[in-house]
Amino acid sequence: MSTTTTTIGPTTDTQPAALVSATxxxxxxxxxxSARRTFLQYLRTPQLLVLPTITGAMFLFIFRxxxxxxxxxxxxxxYVDFLVPGFLLTTILWTGMNAPAGVAEDAASGxxxxxxxxxxxxxxxxxGRSLADGALTSWTLFVNALLGFxxxxxxxxxxxxxxxxxxxxxxxxxxxxxVFLTLGLVGGNAQAAQGISTLIVVPFTFLSSxxxxxxxxxxxxxPFAEHQPITVMVNAVRSLMLGxxxxxxxxxxxxxxxxxxxxxxxxxxxxxxxxxxARFARTR
Amino acid sequence: xxxxxxxxxxTKRFGDVEALAxxxxxxxxxxxxxxxxxxxxGKTTFVSAVATLVRPDAGELRVAGIDVAxxxxxxxxxxxxxxxxxxxxxAMTGRENLQLVxxxxxxxxxxxxxxxxxxxxxxxxxxxGDRLVRTYSGGxxxxxxxxxxxxxxxxxxxxxxxxxxxxxxxxxxLWDAIRGLVxxxxxxLLTTQxxxxxxxxxxxxxxxxxxxxxxxxxxxELKDRxxxxxxxxxxxxxxxLPAVEEILASVSDDTPQSDINxxxxxxxxxxxxxxxxxxxxKLHDQRISLDDVGVRRPSxxxxxxxxxxxxxxxSGNDHDDHDDHDDRDHGDxxxx
Numbered sequence: 100m101s102t103t104t105t106t107i108g109p110t111t112d113t114q115p116a117a118l119v120s121a122t123x124x125x126x127x128x129x130x131x132x133s134a135r136r137t138f139l140q141y142l143r144t145p146q147l148l149v150l151p152t153i154t155g156a157m158f159l160f161i162f163r164x165x166x167x168x169x170x171x172x173x174x175x176x177x178y179v180d181f182l183v184p185g186f187l188l189t190t191i192l193w194t195g196m197n198a199p200a201g202v203a204e205d206a207a208s209g210x211x212x213x214x215x216x217x218x219x220x221x222x223x224x225x226x227g228r229s230l231a232d233g234a235l236t237s238w239t240l241f242v243n244a245l246l247g248f249x250x251x252x253x254x255x256x257x258x259x260x261x262x263x264x265x266x267x268x269x270x271x272x273x274x275x276x277x278v279f280l281t282l283g284l285v286g287g288n289a290q291a292a293q294g295i296s297t298l299i300v301v302p303f304t305f306l307s308s309x310x311x312x313x314x315x316x317x318x319x320x321x322p323f324a325e326h327q328p329i330t331v332m333v334n335a336v337r338s339l340m341l342g343x344x345x346x347x348x349x350x351x352x353x354x355x356x357x358x359x360x361x362x363x364x365x366x367x368x369x370x371x372x373x374x375x376x377a378r379f380a381r382t383r
Numbered sequence: 384x385x386x387x388x389x390x391x392x393x394t395k396r397f398g399d400v401e402a403l404a405x406x407x408x409x410x411x412x413x414x415x416x417x418x419x420x421x422x423x424x425g426k427t428t429f430v431s432a433v434a435t436l437v438r439p440d441a442g443e444l445r446v447a448g449i450d451v452a453x454x455x456x457x458x459x460x461x462x463x464x465x466x467x468x469x470x471x472x473x474a475m476t477g478r479e480n481l482q483l484v485x486x487x488x489x490x491x492x493x494x495x496x497x498x499x500x501x502x503x504x505x506x507x508x509x510x511x512g513d514r515l516v517r518t519y520s521g522g523x524x525x526x527x528x529x530x531x532x533x534x535x536x537x538x539x540x541x542x543x544x545x546x547x548x549x550x551x552x553x554x555x556x557l558w559d560a561i562r563g564l565v566x567x568x569x570x571x572l573l574t575t576q577x578x579x580x581x582x583x584x585x586x587x588x589x590x591x592x593x594x595x596x597x598x599x600x601x602x603x604e605l606k607d608r609x610x611x612x613x614x615x616x617x618x619x620x621x622x623x624l625p626a627v628e629e630i631l632a633s634v635s636d637d638t639p640q641s642d643i644n645x646x647x648x649x650x651x652x653x654x655x656x657x658x659x660x661x662x663x664x665k666l667h668d669q670r671i672s673l674d675d676v677g678v679r680r681p682s683x684x685x686x687x688x689x690x691x692x693x694x695x696x697x698s699g700n701d702h703d704d705h706d707d708h709d710d711r712d713h714g715d716x717x718x719x
Contacts, residue, residue: 136483
């Protein structure tokens with residue numbers, strides 16, 4: 100029995116058994132289509148984008164104006180200048196945290212099953228999703244940067260350094276999108292995924308140098324706070340934006356923190372992209 | 384002609400649940416095959432195996448002659464899956480949804496658009512095609528979902544409980560659409576708990592329970608095999624039911640069944656028409672007035688009861704099937 104490939108036409112084809120064997124999309128097309136779906140979802144469901152932006156603004160407001168007066172940065176830097184780099188870096192986590200619920204929903208509702216039954220490379224589906232999530236989080240990052248400047252943040256580094264800081268944050272955005280994708284895939288349902296994400300994001304954002312100097316924390320918290328990846332990345336971004344590690348209140352050099360940040364990014368990306376692909380692509 | 388599905392000795396275990404326990408099934412091309420069975424029978428697991436989502440622990444499975452375990456990618460080129468829930472994207476239009484799937488099948492932009500238009504026409508969704516799916520009714524979503532499994536022009540359509548939760552009218556619309564597909568040359572395997580559905584749509588019905596096939600045949604063959612004619616009586620007054628039951632018991636060696644809700648009593652008999660005359664005479668003698676009396680072939684419900692010893696879920700009810708997607712892996716305890 101041979102299968103012929105014909106162009107799709109109306110059903111009044113003279114070959115009713117137009118049993119076309121479609122060959123299936125390649126990696127690039129499949130990735131783009133998968134990304135497009137997530138994009139349209141967010142763009143056409145405004146609350147998905149607007150709400151995180153509003154809560155982000157509230158967060159910034161609270162820390163800058165309500166807590167800011169009481170927090171001593173320890174080395175003469177204005178709190179707003181200390182805060183905003185940390186705020187921006189952690190925006191990546193707070194915004195990215197919205198993705199797992201959607202991913203879990205897709206998994207539970209049969210969307211992933213349909214994708215897996217199609218003749219496409221399974222990895223492309225998650226690759227597309229992470230691209231879209233990363234892009235949407237980058238948008239929020241941009242908006243929050245504007246907010247930061249609006250409440251008084253000023254950079255003190257040179258332009259190249261500031262650009263590098265944003266570059267690092269964009270890389271981190273993409274890397275963390277894989278983390279949240281994985282959480283969504285293993286979460287099982289939207290609430291569980293949301294819950295796990297919160298349990299992870301809260302310690303990593305607060306027990307870091309993002310909002311307060313690590314030195315101000317009790318001794319028993321410092322080892323974790325000092326070495327965890329968010330602190331490393333915040334230190335890098337802060338040093339770049341404020342013109343050096345001294346202004347950022349940390350030791351070593353700016354280069355040290357930047358390189359270490361990229362090492363963490365590479366590691367996290369390798370682990371979580373592997374996990375996500377393996378989990379999505381598995382045949383039970 | 385190669386059968387569209389050949390399954391031999393399929394087994395699959397999830398944790399300590401045996402979802403498939405030696406399943407043998409052959410689905411011939413050119414007709415709708417229905418897999419009928421209660422919750423937990425293993426229907427979804429079987430469909431998932433055919434759709435390359437689940438790998439059986441043992442046994443052979445072929446789709447259009449292609450070995451599923453050996454060449455899953457080729458199988459994916461010829462199947463279309465519509466799972467238990469309409470998995471179309473609400474934030475996209477009907478047309479966009481279909482184009483998405485068509486692109487994923489490898490069609491270029493123009494061919495994808497043409498395929499989407501064609502499917503929208505066939506399923507009566509052309510007018511709604513440019514509206515967001517979130518504005519669609521449940522029945523329309525299901526039809527669109529069916530459409531999404533069609534854009535790739537599959538040889539085999541896999542429909543897992545396609546009309547669950549739909550109102551009767553949407554159900555019939557979907558049935559018409561499905562029948563139209565077979566006329567166009569697509570083979571269909573559908574799973575259902577609705578006896579009416581299997582009876583109405585399929586020429587080949589496979590009854591399944593506990594992971595294996597119990598019986599298979601055309602709806603009429605199954606009814607022949609498992610049942611005798613049934614005499615059905617509906618007295619006007621519910622209070623007469625016991626008396627009716629007694630009369631029915633007297634003409635048959637079988638125990639009469641009665642249902643107080645529908646106010647019917649029935650019993651299976653060997654010579655339907657003759658026994659009917661007897662029953663009518665006795666009812667007349669006792670001056671019991673009737674709403675309905677007649678002899679009929681057994682329903683698939685009775686077939687199932689006869690074959691498996693248990694009742695199937697009532698047909699056509701608003702059955703809450705949320706506990707049916709039990710084969711999905713939410714943790715490792717899956718009750719199939």
